[in-house]
Structure formats: C-alpha cells, structure tokens
Amino acid sequence: xxxxxxxLKPVVIVALAIMFIAAIRYLGFDARLLQLKQWILSxxxxxxxxxxxxxxxxxxxxxxxxxxxxxxxxxxxxxxxxITVSFASTLGAAFSFIISRHLAxxxxxxxxxxxxxxxxxxxxxKNRER
Numbered sequence: 001x002x003x004x005x006x007x008l009k010p011v012v013i014v015a016l017a018i019m020f021i022a023a024i025r026y027l028g029f030d031a032r033l034l035q036l037k038q039w040i041l042s043x044x045x046x047x048x049x050x051x052x053x054x055x056x057x058x059x060x061x062x063x064x065x066x067x068x069x070x071x072x073x074x075x076x077x078x079x080x081x082x083i084t085v086s087f088a089s090t091l092g093a094a095f096s097f098i099i100s101r102h103l104a105x106x107x108x109x110x111x112x113x114x115x116x117x118x119x120x121x122x123x124x125x126k127n128r129e130r
Contacts, residue, residue: 037075048076052088059092060099 024030036054040047054070065085072081102106 033071037071040075043066048080048084051075052084052091054083056087056095059089060095065092067090 040051043050051072054067055072058068062105069081069085069089072085075081076084
C-alpha cells in the first residue's frame with residue numbers, strides 16, 4: 001500500500017505539532033514563560049523595553065517571533081504591544097542584516113553560489129566606497 005504525498009504531508013505536520021506541544025509541556029517551557037511574563041510585568045515602565053530586548057535577541061537568533069508577538073499583545077495591550085513588537089522586530093532585522101553582511105558574508109556567498117539565480121547578487125561589491 002502506497003501513501004501519496006498529498007496525504008502524508010498534513011499527517012507529518014500534525015504529528016510534528018503534537019510533538020512540539022508535548023515537548024514544551026514536558027520540558028516546562030510553559031511554566032518558564034509564565035515566570036518571564038510575571039517578571040516583565042513586575043518591571044512596570046521598563047517592561048516593554050526588556051521585552052523588546054528579549055524579542056530582538058530571539059529574532060536575531062532565528063527564533064520565530066509569532067508567539068512573542070501574540071504575547072506582547074497579551075502583556076501590554078494592543079497599542080503598546082504593537083509599538084513594542086514593531087520596534088523590536090525592526091531592531092532584530094537590522095541586527096540580522098549586520099551579522100549577515102559583515103560577519104557571515106563568506107558563508108552567504110557560498111550558499112548563494114550554489115543556486116541558479118544568484119549571479120546578480122554575486123556581483124555586489126564586497127567593500128563599497130564611501
């Protein structure tokens with residue numbers, strides 16, 4: 001009996017989601033997130049700034065920010081959450097760009113060198129005159 005890719009893909013996605021949720025509960029991440037939430041709320045005025053730092057580091061470390069974006073809305077309300085996340089995600093994207101541009105350029109060039117459509121990107125100057 002052969003299983004088609006059209007059926008297998010959703011089953012694998014659901015299985016991975018279940019395993020992810022089980023791992024979060026088993027490793028105690030939900031309790032740690034609750035502690036983090038209480039600590040950030042206890043900081044008062046500085047809470048959004050600390051959250052922005054945590055969010056920025058997370059985005060730079062390639063952690064998906066969707067859960068933290070929702071958490072910001074729950075922690076600070078819609079307006080303050082949107083402002084905090086907008087600032088933090090922009091800062092995280094800037095840090096990621098700086099890292100990729102200056103520290104990881106060789107690795108990125110090797111990755112792009114393996115793709116078919118990377119010729120236009122490879123002609124970018126390595127050291128732009130200022």
